[in-house]
Amino acid sequence: MSVWKQFCRLVESKLCRRHFGDLASKIDQCALFEFTNEQIHEAQEHRPVDLTSEEDYPIPPFPFPQMCMIGSAGCIVLESPVMDEETGILEFEMMVFVPEVSGEFFQTATCIVDSTTLNEKGEFPMKLQGIRGIWKGAYWDEEHPFSVTSDYGMNPDAMEEERRQYRKRVEEGLVTAKKKGDQRLIQECEAALVHINEVDAEAAEMIEHARELHEEVRLLEQRARETQLKEAQDAFYLGLQEVNWINFPEHFMIEVAAEQPPSKKRKSKEPRVRRLNERARHIILKKSDITKRWHKAHQGGTHAPPIPHLRRGHYKTLRAERFKEKRGKRIWVRASHVGGECVEWRDGDVLYKVL
Numbered sequence: 001m002s003v004w005k006q007f008c009r010l011v012e013s014k015l016c017r018r019h020f021g022d023l024a025s026k027i028d029q030c031a032l033f034e035f036t037n038e039q040i041h042e043a044q045e046h047r048p049v050d051l052t053s054e055e056d057y058p059i060p061p062f063p064f065p066q067m068c069m070i071g072s073a074g075c076i077v078l079e080s081p082v083m084d085e086e087t088g089i090l091e092f093e094m095m096v097f098v099p100e101v102s103g104e105f106f107q108t109a110t111c112i113v114d115s116t117t118l119n120e121k122g123e124f125p126m127k128l129q130g131i132r133g134i135w136k137g138a139y140w141d142e143e144h145p146f147s148v149t150s151d152y153g154m155n156p157d158a159m160e161e162e163r164r165q166y167r168k169r170v171e172e173g174l175v176t177a178k179k180k181g182d183q184r185l186i187q188e189c190e191a192a193l194v195h196i197n198e199v200d201a202e203a204a205e206m207i208e209h210a211r212e213l214h215e216e217v218r219l220l221e222q223r224a225r226e227t228q229l230k231e232a233q234d235a236f237y238l239g240l241q242e243v244n245w246i247n248f249p250e251h252f253m254i255e256v257a258a259e260q261p262p263s264k265k266r267k268s269k270e271p272r273v274r275r276l277n278e279r280a281r282h283i284i285l286k287k288s289d290i291t292k293r294w295h296k297a298h299q300g301g302t303h304a305p306p307i308p309h310l311r312r313g314h315y316k317t318l319r320a321e322r323f324k325e326k327r328g329k330r331i332w333v334r335a336s337h338v339g340g341e342c343v344e345w346r347d348g349d350v351l352y353k354v355l
Contacts, residue, residue: 004032007075007097008273010104010134017271019132019139020108023095024271027077031064032281035071035242039284043245044238060244061332063253063355069242074098076239081113088116096133096235107133109232128232142225156211163203167196251284252310257351282355290343290354297345307343310354 010016011023035043062080069076077095084091092111097104109128119125132141174189246253258279285293287310294307316333318326343354 002276003072003074003097003099004070004276006099006104008275010097010106012270012272015134015137015139016106019134022271024273026066027068027095028273030066030068030077032276032279033067033069033242033246034281034283035069037072039245040071040073040238040242043241060240060247062243063246067239067243069239076235076242078236078239078243083115088114090115092236094232094236094239096232098231105133105135105231107131107228107232109236111236126233126236128229128236131228131232133228142228156207156214159207159210163207167193170196246284250286252287252290253355254283254285254290255353255355256281256283257353293347293352294343294345297347310343 008024008027011027016023062078065080067078067080069078075095075097079093081090081092083089090111090113092113093108094111095106095108097106099105109131112127112129114125117125130142132139134140170189170192174186174193177185177189245251258277258281290310291307317330318328321327323329345352
């Protein structure tokens, strides 16, 4: 089963809808970008627009308002950032999906980025808010990622208090029995106190052992929180690196047209995400790859028609005197096709179009 299909099924599940609402409709509107393992590695290694430089934009331009980047290891969904012009704070919404062997891992978070300063690592400070997710079919959030201590009665303080209360009840019962002169009750209470004293050391040792286990579980929960936070941060930066890599002038976005959708009608009216064969998606190619595919698609004729000159989107600093208010500002220039309206070709039943 493909990563995208697994992701769709989780988003459509009752568990996800119960805790996150209708994410299916939101995911269905995302622009899909398919990455090969080699491209993901290139995105991690190559940063054409330095995210750690105050001279460049802190965040690369998003080609679409909502983007879902799919690789063999999972999916990352990022929404185009919203910036507070006064404070320079950028806010993102993010989703991460990883199809693990032991259980699917899914989390959402809000990313807050301060674009006005750099931290000790030379990066823009970033924090995550509202982290929550699903792992192994169970829902968790950043306040209660696990409930091992409460589920298994491992709270040593509660055990210690229960032990004290039991001794207190027995002692009070003995006092009451002596006042009433109830010999049978006196014997029972005295026997209970003898038993409490006999097992006192053993009970104390058991509580201490429970305290050690409780501390181990607490540390595990803390490490789990830190792991969840780190995975979300890593996914956020990987998503930005992939968006950054898409914007590199040598790379072109190719729209792959949807194949013929299934003819059978769905019986269920519950929210659903379209599968890959039912919608357009995007891949990234270099100009040399586009040229090869263009010529291959036109091999049937006497010669391939000349391919329009492709001009990739790029940054530009406005320096002309006519730019009175925006002079000196860096802007993003959209991609264009010089010498033709579009570049597209067909390979079998699939249509490819350069955006």
